Amino acid sequence: MRKLTVSALLLSCALVLGLAERAIPLDVAVPGVRLGLPNAVVLLTLYLFPFGQAFVLGLLKCVLTALLFGTFTSFLYSVSGFLLSVFVMLVLIRLAGTRLSPVGVSVAGAVFHNLGQLLAAAMVMGSLWVFGYLPVLLVSGAVTGTLVGVAVKYTLPYMKEILRQNAPYTDSK
Amino acid sequence: MNKTDVCLILGVLLLAGALWLLWPSGVDEDALTAEIYVAGELKERIPLPAQATELEIEGMDGWNRVLLEPDGVRVIDADCANLDCVHSGKLTAAGWVIACLPHRVLIRLAGRPDGEVDAVAR
Numbered sequence: 001m002r003k004l005t006v007s008a009l010l011l012s013c014a015l016v017l018g019l020a021e022r023a024i025p026l027d028v029a030v031p032g033v034r035l036g037l038p039n040a041v042v043l044l045t046l047y048l049f050p051f052g053q054a055f056v057l058g059l060l061k062c063v064l065t066a067l068l069f070g071t072f073t074s075f076l077y078s079v080s081g082f083l084l085s086v087f088v089m090l091v092l093i094r095l096a097g098t099r100l101s102p103v104g105v106s107v108a109g110a111v112f113h114n115l116g117q118l119l120a121a122a123m124v125m126g127s128l129w130v131f132g133y134l135p136v137l138l139v140s141g142a143v144t145g146t147l148v149g150v151a152v153k154y155t156l157p158y159m160k161e162i163l164r165q166n167a168p169y170t171d172s173k
Numbered sequence: 174m175n176k177t178d179v180c181l182i183l184g185v186l187l188l189a190g191a192l193w194l195l196w197p198s199g200v201d202e203d204a205l206t207a208e209i210y211v212a213g214e215l216k217e218r219i220p221l222p223a224q225a226t227e228l229e230i231e232g233m234d235g236w237n238r239v240l241l242e243p244d245g246v247r248v249i250d251a252d253c254a255n256l257d258c259v260h261s262g263k264l265t266a267a268g269w270v271i272a273c274l275p276h277r278v279l280i281r282l283a284g285r286p287d288g289e290v291d292a293v294a295r
Contacts, residue, residue: 031257071254073275096177104178111185125272125279126213132196132270132281138189142182150174 001166007053014041014061019069026140030133032077032117033140036110040148042082043089043106044159047152051090058082076124077117084116085109102156106149111141207246207264209239210279221246221282232276239280246280247271 017037027033038061045054062082066075089109092100114137121130209217211232219228222241227249230237237258238250245265248258251273258273270281 027260029262031255031260071275077274099175099177100181101174101178103174104181107178107182107185121272121274124274125210125277127210127279129210129270129279129281130272135189135193135196138185138192142185142189146182149178153174 001169003169003171006163006166006169007057010041010045011057011060011064014038014057015064015068017041018061018065026144030136030140033137034144036113036144036148039085039106039109039113040152040155042086043102043109043148043152044155046086046089046093047102047156048159048163054090055086058086077120080120081113081116084119085113088112101149102152103146103149106152107142107145110145110148111138114138114141205245206283207239207241208281208283210281212277230276230278232273232278235273235276237273237276237278246282248273248280251276 015038017040021035021037024035026035038058042054042058042061045057059079059082062075062079066072066078070078086109089105089112092105092108096104115134118130118134118137122128206218206220208215209219209228209230211230216230217228219241221243223243225240225242228239228241230239235252237248240247240249242263245263247263248261248271250256251258253273253275255275258271258278261271264271264280264282266282270279272279
């Protein structure tokens with residue numbers, strides 16, 4: 001199978017999940033609270049591929065989602081959240097190894113994604129008062145992170161098997 | 174899910190609880206003041222009126238229409254597509270904020286104007 005095919009499939013999964021999750025309204029008090037399903041794809045990619053793959057995947061997801069469905073503002077916040085969360089998840093996976101399951105990594109990813117967005121908001125608004133949202137975002141990060149993490153934990157073995165079956169991976173046809 | 178995961182999740186929840194309790198909020202419920210910031214600068218500081226009053230705020234790249242009521246403040250209209258600020262609901266207690274990110278408008282309720290510690294960074 002071509003590497004490009006795998007990358008494209010992962011990216012499209014992330015995009016579709018990002019669009020579909022908008023049908024599930026979680027933003028009761030704070031606008032913009034989401035399940036974070038695309039992060040499941042990013043996290044799976046972090047486990048199964050070199051870091052660069054996940055990094056580019058996430059960036060492209062942010063760019064394309066903003067171009068297709070969002071605004072420059074939404075891009076700014078999603079990219080801030082992504083950058084912070086992807087590096088945190090990378091470090092946790094490398095440092096903690098088996099001590100931390102995908103659930104924990106996902107929770108950390110979700111929390112730091114929210115934190116990254118909050119930091120961006122604070123800089124744009126020029127005010128620290130937005131951090132009043134931090135407790136709510138921490139809790140929602142813990143909850144959504146757990147849900148996504150459980151999904152990743154149980155999907156991982158199947159993904160590994162699928163990847164194994166479609167080896168070898170080439171750069172051209 | 175192993176022990177480390179549970180510890181992490183609990184730690185996050187505890188942190189959230191601690192921040193919630195420690196976050197500076199209004200001192201005097203009877204004298205709530207609405208503070209409106211645009212791009213970090215305090216533009217309006219209005220004690221909640223006895224009668225509902227509308228106020229139009231000029232943010233960056235747009236406007237927001239704010240309704241000040243005796244028991245709280247909320248945004249009733251804006252010229253952006255999402256209207257997240259309108260969906261944020263009504264602020265009735267000090268400490269919460271309504272934010273309009275595209276216009277860089279931030280509305281919060283503070284306690285008595287002279288009793289509040291300001292913590293806005295620049």
